[in-house]
Amino acid sequence: MRIDQRFDFDVVIVGAGLAGLSSALTIAENHPQLKVAVLSKVHPVRSHSGAAQGGINAAVAADDRWEDHYYDTLKGGWFLADQDAVHLLSENAANAIYTFDRWGAHFDRNPDGTFAQRAFGGQRHNRTCYVADKTGHALLNTLYEQAVHKRVAVFDEWFVCSLIVDDGELLGLLAFSNKTGRLGYFAARAALLATGGAGRVFGQSSNALINTGDGMALAFRAGAALKDIEFFQIHPTGLLNGILITEGARGEGAYLVNKNGERFMQRYAPQFMELAPRDLVSRSIQREINDGRGFEGGYVHLDLRHLGAEKIKERLPQIREIAIYFAGVDPIEQPIPVRPTVHYTMGGVDVNTDCASTIRGLFAAGEASCVSVHGANRLGGNSLLEAMVFGIHTGHTIPAFLANGHQPKRSREEELVDAALADFAALFTGKATETVPVLRNEMETTMVASFGLFRHHDTMESGLQKIADLARRYRSVRVKETNLVFNSELIRALELGFMLDIAHACALASLDRRESRGSHYRDDFPQMDNPNFLRHSLVTRETDGSLKRSQKAVTIVDTQPLDTIKY
């Protein structure tokens, strides 16, 4: 195999969702002299940002303050977030809304023309701006319109398979085009990873099928650290294929029922029942399933039938549609099978407040990164916001980094590209003794069983061994089809390799955190433990392939962390 084409850019952005495109557009508007390319393994409008429904938190109302948003975010994250980063997020939130408004987004408005805002969990103000229930979709499409307008160079359906890094400095990226099958080397002075989350390492996930943590794994393999990668947010009610049934169903009075017909929330939260906090409802459902009171196949029922056809049609039309199209169940006649579903990756590539990683020239933003604004648990309405704020932010920090004329030393470039190419070619050489679907299935099951809602040293230890074993077996995977044009076999194999790296890091970091905080709940350490664990976890890969664990202090600026979290 050989490189078909070499490209030279100042900046290469990987990922064309809200973070990646915002960055590209900001650079195009303010630094038109910089040559920027955006690579995405799908067309930009297929990015997972588009699936976000609810909205974006920003203190744009006259009687709200960004300082309150700041505090709500810190508390919601169990004080694990870095306060300087959350400051950036909350203070720049209004500007992000205004920027998207200027780009043409159709935000819902109040009768007086001000931004309409709805209430979201964990916040003391109605702070969430929205475009009906399709906020992410509307913003992603608006952003793409502007990107086309400003002639951002988009390489859609290009898959990045490795980063070329020499002596801690980024030189470029190796990628291939699904459409043409051409292999390209993209030399760059800086790169931004904006590839989203890694929810697909779990068998039950609300994430798009493409959310395989590619950017996280690329950075990890190149020597950057994964930070707080033990934290995955889990939503209580997903269909069996992971698609979300929003909290609105329970808000309208839906029951959660086990196979004995009991409203089991009675046992766990007799006062709040189905409307108890998300993490508690998730754990209650899982407890029922684990204790044998779920239905065969591992789920409980979300029952809307008592609400009556009229109310369901009038108040919950979307939920009814989702159930009919994606589960084949009409909730007017039958209960909906549901179980908790992995929803969001709080951890990611360790970056500073410029979104710069420890590799010179390599940046990360959005869900792929961990600048640390979500801590141990993300508030609803803060994920699109993070992508927008830090996408725009990197549109300034990356040009600033390049302003001194930074040029990486390319003396070993050819040799390193050849080595990466040889690694890539090895996937096609020799006999396969393992197959991707089998390994992927085992990884997904292991992650749910060992690193799901209830974590315990013993199950995690056996989970870790299993993941390490899968990583070993993965070396025996080969791809038969050598034509690179829409080579689904190859894509699935590369994605599995990425996911196994992240699963491995998650397993190690989870075992090390001997406390319960946010999404990380341990039966054997049920309490939050600030004296020992108010710190970030870092996992890095050494040059010999071994994984190293270390810690990093949480940045405290002005707010003393609480020792218990209560709402």
Added chain:
Amino acid sequence: MKGRYDIYRQRPGETRGSRQTFEIETPAGATLLEIFHAIQADVDPSFAYRYSCRGAICGSCAVRINGVAGLACKTQALPLAEKGVVVVDPLTNLPTIKDLVADFTAFWEAYDKVRPHLERQHEQHDDRLTWRDKLSAKHLDQLSRAVDCIKCAACLSDCPKRKLMPEYIGPQACVQLYKFYFDPRDAAHDFRVAEAAAPGGAVACDSYTNCVKVCPKDVRPLRAINFIKQDLASRSK
């Protein structure tokens, strides 16, 4: 039950392919996209199709199902399989790259052609925006539908006029044009009018209504086109 699926296969670089039959276990609740996954995982790893969100919001997985364009992720497989063989082909009015993967180049060219972005009269955001008051209820409704469009190309695929007249920009591009045509914030209105009235513009539509029937998001492209046509007609009076 085992469903029977006759699915179009085509090697990259070739221009013709043929259907291949797969017998796939089809449980209640399975979507057609999940049947594709099963084929790829258990039968033929090289089987190619597009996917992303599997929740009908990304627009990746439109194919023709028994001859009609629709999203594979939004289609329940069992009710179809119970009726007989399920025939799946790539979208038409676009070339095929491999198996069920269509080449969207022409689709995005039509999209780009209508300059689908807000041309601002000023470079500030709108602190207070009351222009919606100026739009009638039917336009507000249609605007919301236009925003819903997921660019899956089902409408373009099944548009008979596009087949007859390849220079017609097609229903999706017309929706995109509509999105800005009536937007009081937009400073490029004259361009929008000219684009709509151009030979391959919205005026080329012959109201076949297929676009309304196949749209998985109920965008109703023909309705948007008719609003534009009405406006053009009122101008020429």
